[in-house]
Amino acid sequence: MPIQIDLGSSSPRKAPEAKGLIVGIDLGTTNSLVAYARDGRPEVLKGENGETLLPSVLEIDASGKARQIGQGAKALRGSRPEDVLFSVKRLMGRTLKDISEDARRQIPYELVDDVASHQVKVKVGDRLLSPIEISAQILRALKERAEKALGQKVDRAVITVPAYFDDAQRTATKAAGRIAGLEVLRVFNEPTAAALGYGWSFEKPGTIAVFDLGGGTFDVSILRLEAAVLEVLATSGDTQLGGDDFDAALAEAAWNAFHASGLDLDTLDAAQQRHLRAEILAAAEEAKIRLGDVTTTEIRLGPAWFAGGASADKASFTITREAAEKLWAPLVDRAIERCRSALADAKLAPADLDDVVLVGGSTRLAYVQRRVEDFFGRKPNRTLHPDEAVALGAAVQADVLAGGTTDVVLIDVVPLSLGLETMGGVVEKLIPRNSTIPCGATQTFTTYADNQTGFDLHVLQGERETADACRSLARFTLRGVPPMVAGAARVEISFQVDADGILHVAAHEQMSGVAATIQVKPSYGLTDEEVERMLLESFDHAEEDLAERNLRIERIEADRILAATRAAMEKDARLLDADVEAATRAAMADLERLVAGTDHVAIRHGIEALDRASKPFAERRMNLAVEAAMKGKSIDEVERDLPAHPEVR
Amino acid sequence: MRPFSSLGLKPFLWADEAAQKQIQARFYELSRKLHPDRTSHLPDEEREASEAQAAALNADYAKLRDVWRLMESVLATAKPDAGAPRKSGPPPSLAMEYFELQERLEDEGPSDELRVAADELRAEVEAEVRAAEAETLEVARRFPFAGFASQGADAPVPWTSADLASLAERLDRVRFGRSFLRDFDAKFARA
Known part of the structure; x- marks a missing residue:
C-alpha cells in the first residue's frame, strides 16, 4: 500500500448524492x-x-x-x-x-x-x-x-x-x-x-x-x-x-506623457498616485477599444490633478493607432x-x-x-x-x-514538464510537456550515504534545467527508510497526472516490508484545513457578522482538538509524564471554559496554549509511531496509529 | 509486449503514413472507452483501473508514433542495459581535430578563423550522425507495421537477438553523435 501524497484537490471525485x-x-x-x-x-x-x-x-x-x-x-x-x-x-x-x-x-x-x-x-x-x-x-x-x-x-x-x-x-x-x-x-x-x-x-x-x-x-x-x-x-x-497588458502599455505611455507635461508626481502621496494610476488605466482600456474605429484618440485627466489647474492640452494625451501598435508589438x-x-x-x-x-x-x-x-x-x-x-x-x-x-x-495534454530535483539542483523531468493526459511515470531513488534513513524530495514544474528556475509544487520528506549501505534502499516515486492536469504523487520503499512515514508541505496555495475554513466562512453566513463567524470556526476547531487530545491521553497514558499531564489537563480545562464564552480570539489562544502544553506528549507518540513503522508494521497500521494531534502534514 | 500490447498490435519498428493512420484510429477507439470523461459514472475501482489503463495507453501511443522512441523502448525492454547512452565525445575519426580546436579556443579565445573551422568540423560530425540515422532506420524498415494481433494472444516478435544487437549498435552511434553535437554547440557557441 503506497503512501498517498495528494497534491491535488482533496474534494472527493465521486459525485455527491444531491443531483443539481x-x-x-x-x-x-x-x-x-x-x-x-x-x-x-x-x-x-x-x-x-x-x-x-x-x-x-x-x-x-x-x-x-x-x-x-x-x-x-x-x-x-x-x-x-x-x-x-x-x-x-x-x-x-x-x-x-x-x-x-x-x-x-x-x-x-x-x-x-x-x-x-x-x-x-x-x-x-x-x-x-x-x-x-x-x-x-x-x-x-x-x-x-x-x-x-x-x-x-x-x-x-x-x-x-x-x-x-x-x-x-x-x-x-x-x-x-x-x-x-x-x-x-x-x-x-x-x-x-x-x-x-x-x-x-x-x-x-x-x-x-x-x-x-x-x-x-x-x-x-x-x-x-x-x-x-x-x-x-x-x-x-x-x-x-493578455488585454490587460495592452491597456497597461497605453497607460504607462500616458503616465509618462503627463509627467513630462508638468504633472508633478512628487506632490502626490501614495494613495493619490494609486488613484491616478487607476483612473489612467480605466481610460486606457477605453482608448484601446476606440482605436479599433478611429486612428487617433486621447486619454483625458480631470484638471484637478494639476496644481493650480491645467490647460486642456496638458490634461490630455493623444495617441495614434500606429503609435499604440508600436507599444503592443513586443x-x-x-x-x-x-x-x-x-x-x-x-x-x-x-x-x-x-x-x-x-x-x-x-x-x-x-x-x-x-x-x-x-x-x-x-x-x-x-x-x-x-x-x-x-x-x-x-x-x-x-x-x-x-x-x-x-x-x-x-x-488533452499537460502544458509544462513535471520533475524532481536531483543532486546539485538539477531537475530530472519525469513527465515531459505535451504528454497526453492522464499519464504517469515512476522513478526509483536510492540512498547515497550509508545508513541514510530519509530523502528530501522536491517536486517541480517547468521547462528550465535548474530547480530554482522552475515552479516549486511541493517539498516532502520521506522518512523511516531502514538503515542500509548506500545504494541498497529502493524508493519508488510515482507521478500521476489526472484528466484535470493535476499532479498526484505517491512513494513507497520496495526493498523491505518496512514502512516509511512521510511529511508533505505543499509549497503553495491552501491546505485542506484552510479550504474547509473558507468553506465554513463563506456558506450562507452573509448576514452574520464577522466575529460570529470566527467564533463558530474556532469552536469547531477547539472541540476537535479537545476530543483528539482526550482520546490520545486515554490510549497512550503510559507516555504521559506527570507534569506534562498536569499542564495538558489544565490547558484543556481552560479551553473548555473559553469555548463556552464568545471571544473567538481567546479560544484561538486557548487552542495554542493546549498545543504547547501537550507538545512533549505528542512528540513521544510520534516517535513511537515511527519506531513501530521501522519494526515492519504496514503503512496502513502506522497511519492509523499516528497521533491525531498535532496533525502530520 | 509493451508498447504494442495495449493497442493490440503485432510488434513492428516502422510505420508509414498509412500505418500511422491505422494506429491512430485504434488509439482513438480505445480512448473513447478508457478516457476519464467516459468513465465518470463507474464505481471508484473500475474508474481507477481504466484511468491506469488510459495512462498506459497514452504512454505507449507516444512511443508508437515516434520511430526513435519506439526503437529505444523496444531495446530497453529486450536488453535493459542497452538503453544507457555512452559518454559523449567526438567520433574517433574526428577526435584529433576536435581536441585541437578546443585547445585553440581556450588559448586564443574566439576568432573568425576558429569559427569557420568549428563550423566545418560540425558539418562533418553532422554528416556522420545523418549517416548513422539512415543506417538505423534501414534496420527499422525491415520490420514494418504488421497489423493487429488476435485477441488475447501476445504476438511473437519478428526480430532476432542479432537484429536487436545490430540495431543497438547503430542507435548508439546516433545517440552518441547527437549528444556530441549538443555539447559541441554549447562549447563553441562563443566561438
Missing part, C-alpha cells in the same frame, strides 16, 4: 460567463438585464465580502482603487515574485505575500483576501445566475482554465469552485473548450490552431479534429499576457513566439494547418489579427464568438460528463 445541474463556467480575467447545454445545445445564461458577460470585478466591503460584482463594480474601477478588485485571475496560485514589476505597477489595490500559504493576497482595509476566495465570490455569483436562469439547483461545474496554467493555478481554481459550493467535475483547458464550439463533428479530419488571447492570459493549442475525437497535439502560452511578439514553439512540439509547419481560429476578447484588435495572419500565412477564422466560445465549450463538456447527448472525447 452541471454548468460550464468560463472564469475569465476580465469577464466571466456561465453556460448550460440543453439536449446537447449549449447556451450562455443571461443575467437579470439580459447581459451575458459578468465583468470579473468586485467591490469589497469591510468584512471582505463583495458588495457588488460585475458591471456596477466595474464602473467604480477608476475612482476606488483600494476596494474595487479586478484581474484577480492573474494572482491565482502565485506569489508576489511571480508577478512582473510592470504588472504589479498597474494593480492599484494592495498586494501582500502571505508566507504561510505561499501565495499573494489582496489587502482590503485590514482584511487579507486570497485570490481563491475572491474568485469563489465570482463563481458564486455565476452559480446564482445559473440557478435563477434555469430554475433549478446547480451544484456541479466544469470550470475552464488557460491551457498553460500550471499545477498550482489549477489547484487554486478547483479550490475556488469548492468554496463557492460547486463540485468541480473537470478543470478544462480554454482553447480545447473553444475548439469544441468550433465543430468537433467533423466530416473531414483536420488540424487547427486555436489562438486564445484573453484579458490576462494567452494560450495557443494545436488540435486534431476527427469525428467524435478532439486531440490536442501541443499547447503553449503565457499566463501573464507583447504580440511573445504570443507569436509561443505559436512557433507549439508548432515545433507538434512537429508541424504553419502550412500543415487547415485553419487558425481566434478566440478571446483581445483578438478583436486588428493589429493582433494582422500579426497572426503574417505568422500563419492565412487569414484567421473569426467565426467563433470571442467572448462566449469558451463558456459554450465548457457547457458541452459538462454535458458529456453528465452522460448527456454529446458524443465526443477530448484528448
Whole structure:
C-alpha cells in the first residue's frame, strides 16, 4: 500500500448524492460567463438585464465580502482603487515574485505575500483576501445566475482554465469552485473548450490552431479534429499576457506623457498616485477599444490633478493607432513566439494547418489579427464568438460528463514538464510537456550515504534545467527508510497526472516490508484545513457578522482538538509524564471554559496554549509511531496509529 | 509486449503514413472507452483501473508514433542495459581535430578563423550522425507495421537477438553523435 501524497484537490471525485445541474463556467480575467447545454445545445445564461458577460470585478466591503460584482463594480474601477478588485485571475496560485514589476505597477489595490500559504493576497482595509476566495465570490455569483436562469439547483461545474496554467493555478481554481459550493467535475483547458464550439463533428479530419488571447492570459493549442475525437497535439502560452497588458502599455505611455507635461508626481502621496494610476488605466482600456474605429484618440485627466489647474492640452494625451501598435508589438511578439514553439512540439509547419481560429476578447484588435495572419500565412477564422466560445465549450463538456447527448472525447495534454530535483539542483523531468493526459511515470531513488534513513524530495514544474528556475509544487520528506549501505534502499516515486492536469504523487520503499512515514508541505496555495475554513466562512453566513463567524470556526476547531487530545491521553497514558499531564489537563480545562464564552480570539489562544502544553506528549507518540513503522508494521497500521494531534502534514 | 500490447498490435519498428493512420484510429477507439470523461459514472475501482489503463495507453501511443522512441523502448525492454547512452565525445575519426580546436579556443579565445573551422568540423560530425540515422532506420524498415494481433494472444516478435544487437549498435552511434553535437554547440557557441 503506497503512501498517498495528494497534491491535488482533496474534494472527493465521486459525485455527491444531491443531483443539481452541471454548468460550464468560463472564469475569465476580465469577464466571466456561465453556460448550460440543453439536449446537447449549449447556451450562455443571461443575467437579470439580459447581459451575458459578468465583468470579473468586485467591490469589497469591510468584512471582505463583495458588495457588488460585475458591471456596477466595474464602473467604480477608476475612482476606488483600494476596494474595487479586478484581474484577480492573474494572482491565482502565485506569489508576489511571480508577478512582473510592470504588472504589479498597474494593480492599484494592495498586494501582500502571505508566507504561510505561499501565495499573494489582496489587502482590503485590514482584511487579507486570497485570490481563491475572491474568485469563489465570482463563481458564486455565476452559480446564482445559473440557478435563477434555469430554475433549478446547480451544484456541479466544469470550470475552464488557460491551457498553460500550471499545477498550482489549477489547484487554486478547483479550490475556488469548492468554496463557492460547486463540485468541480473537470478543470478544462480554454482553447480545447473553444475548439469544441468550433465543430468537433467533423466530416473531414483536420488540424487547427486555436489562438486564445484573453484579458490576462494567452494560450495557443494545436488540435486534431476527427469525428467524435478532439486531440490536442501541443499547447503553449503565457499566463501573464493578455488585454490587460495592452491597456497597461497605453497607460504607462500616458503616465509618462503627463509627467513630462508638468504633472508633478512628487506632490502626490501614495494613495493619490494609486488613484491616478487607476483612473489612467480605466481610460486606457477605453482608448484601446476606440482605436479599433478611429486612428487617433486621447486619454483625458480631470484638471484637478494639476496644481493650480491645467490647460486642456496638458490634461490630455493623444495617441495614434500606429503609435499604440508600436507599444503592443513586443507583447504580440511573445504570443507569436509561443505559436512557433507549439508548432515545433507538434512537429508541424504553419502550412500543415487547415485553419487558425481566434478566440478571446483581445483578438478583436486588428493589429493582433494582422500579426497572426503574417505568422500563419492565412487569414484567421473569426467565426467563433470571442467572448462566449469558451463558456459554450465548457457547457458541452459538462454535458458529456453528465452522460448527456454529446458524443465526443477530448484528448488533452499537460502544458509544462513535471520533475524532481536531483543532486546539485538539477531537475530530472519525469513527465515531459505535451504528454497526453492522464499519464504517469515512476522513478526509483536510492540512498547515497550509508545508513541514510530519509530523502528530501522536491517536486517541480517547468521547462528550465535548474530547480530554482522552475515552479516549486511541493517539498516532502520521506522518512523511516531502514538503515542500509548506500545504494541498497529502493524508493519508488510515482507521478500521476489526472484528466484535470493535476499532479498526484505517491512513494513507497520496495526493498523491505518496512514502512516509511512521510511529511508533505505543499509549497503553495491552501491546505485542506484552510479550504474547509473558507468553506465554513463563506456558506450562507452573509448576514452574520464577522466575529460570529470566527467564533463558530474556532469552536469547531477547539472541540476537535479537545476530543483528539482526550482520546490520545486515554490510549497512550503510559507516555504521559506527570507534569506534562498536569499542564495538558489544565490547558484543556481552560479551553473548555473559553469555548463556552464568545471571544473567538481567546479560544484561538486557548487552542495554542493546549498545543504547547501537550507538545512533549505528542512528540513521544510520534516517535513511537515511527519506531513501530521501522519494526515492519504496514503503512496502513502506522497511519492509523499516528497521533491525531498535532496533525502530520 | 509493451508498447504494442495495449493497442493490440503485432510488434513492428516502422510505420508509414498509412500505418500511422491505422494506429491512430485504434488509439482513438480505445480512448473513447478508457478516457476519464467516459468513465465518470463507474464505481471508484473500475474508474481507477481504466484511468491506469488510459495512462498506459497514452504512454505507449507516444512511443508508437515516434520511430526513435519506439526503437529505444523496444531495446530497453529486450536488453535493459542497452538503453544507457555512452559518454559523449567526438567520433574517433574526428577526435584529433576536435581536441585541437578546443585547445585553440581556450588559448586564443574566439576568432573568425576558429569559427569557420568549428563550423566545418560540425558539418562533418553532422554528416556522420545523418549517416548513422539512415543506417538505423534501414534496420527499422525491415520490420514494418504488421497489423493487429488476435485477441488475447501476445504476438511473437519478428526480430532476432542479432537484429536487436545490430540495431543497438547503430542507435548508439546516433545517440552518441547527437549528444556530441549538443555539447559541441554549447562549447563553441562563443566561438
